[in-house]
Amino acid sequence: MSQVWIIKRKHLYLAAVVLLLLLSGVLYMNRGKIVPTLAEPAPERTIQMVVGEFKSTTKDGKTIEAYRWDPGTVFIEKGERIKLSIYGVNGESHPFLIEGLNISGEVKKGKETIVHFTADQEGTYRIICMTHADIAHSGPMIGYLVVD
Template sequence: MSRVWIIKRKHFYLAAAALLVIFGGWLYISRDSIMPTLADSASERTIQLVVGEFKSTTKEGKTIEAYRWDPGTVIVRKGEKIKLSIYGVNGESHPFLIEGLNISGEVQKGKETVVHFTANQEGTYRLICMTHADVAHGGPMIGYIVVD
C-alpha cells in the first residue's frame, strides 16, 4: 500500500524557508568568508586614545584641573600587534613614556601621535605623561595597558 503525502501550502513555505536559512548559513560560513577574519586576527589592531582635561573651580575661586588619557585603561591580548593612536585635545604638550615597553613620545594639541608595539609579556604597563606626573602639575596623568 503506498502512502500519499499531502503537504499543506503553509508547511511547504515553512520547509522552503528553513532550507533557505540552512543553505544561506552554509554559504555565510563557507571557507571564503572565514579566511578574511582569520587573516585580520594576525594584523595590527588600532586603539585610539585622546588627551582630555577636567577643570573646575573651588569655593575660594581657585581653578583646578586634571589631565587624563581616555580611555584610561586598555586591554590587549598577549602577542597582539598594537597601533596606539593618541590625539591631543587638551593641553599643549604631553611627553610620555610607557614603562616596560621602552616606548616614549609626545602628544601635541590638535595632532595625532602613533606608536606601534607587540604585547609580548603579560602585565600592566603604565602610560605616564611626564608633564602631569602629580597633583601639583594637573595629574597624575597615568593610563594603563593591560596585557592578558
C-alpha cells in the first residue's frame, strides 16, 4: 500500500512542475502587456473646448458677432468615459445643455467648466448655449458630440 502512495506523490510533484512551467511560459509571453480587468475602470479621456467669438462690422457700421464652441464637433467612442473641459474665452456667460445626456452647466469668461459622462448610446448630441440660441442672439451656438 505504501508503494501506491509513493507513485501518487511522484505524479503530484510532476503535475506541479508541469503546471509551474506552463504558468511561467504564459507570464513570459505576456510580459509588458497591460491586461485590463473588470475591476479597473476604463481611462477617462479629456476633451478641451473653448468658447469663441467672431466679430465683424458691416458696410453700414453695424457690429455683428457670433459665438461658437471650438471645436464644433467632437467624436467619441461608444462606452468611452469623457471629461469635457470648457474654457470661457469670449462672452460673460454661456448656460448650456447637452441634449439627450441630461447634462447642463454654465461657462463663464476666464473660468473652466468641467463635466464628466460616459457615452453609452450611439448618436449625435447637441451642446446648446441657451443665451445664443439663434441669429437674433449672436448664435446659434451649437456644437456636436458624435458617439460611434
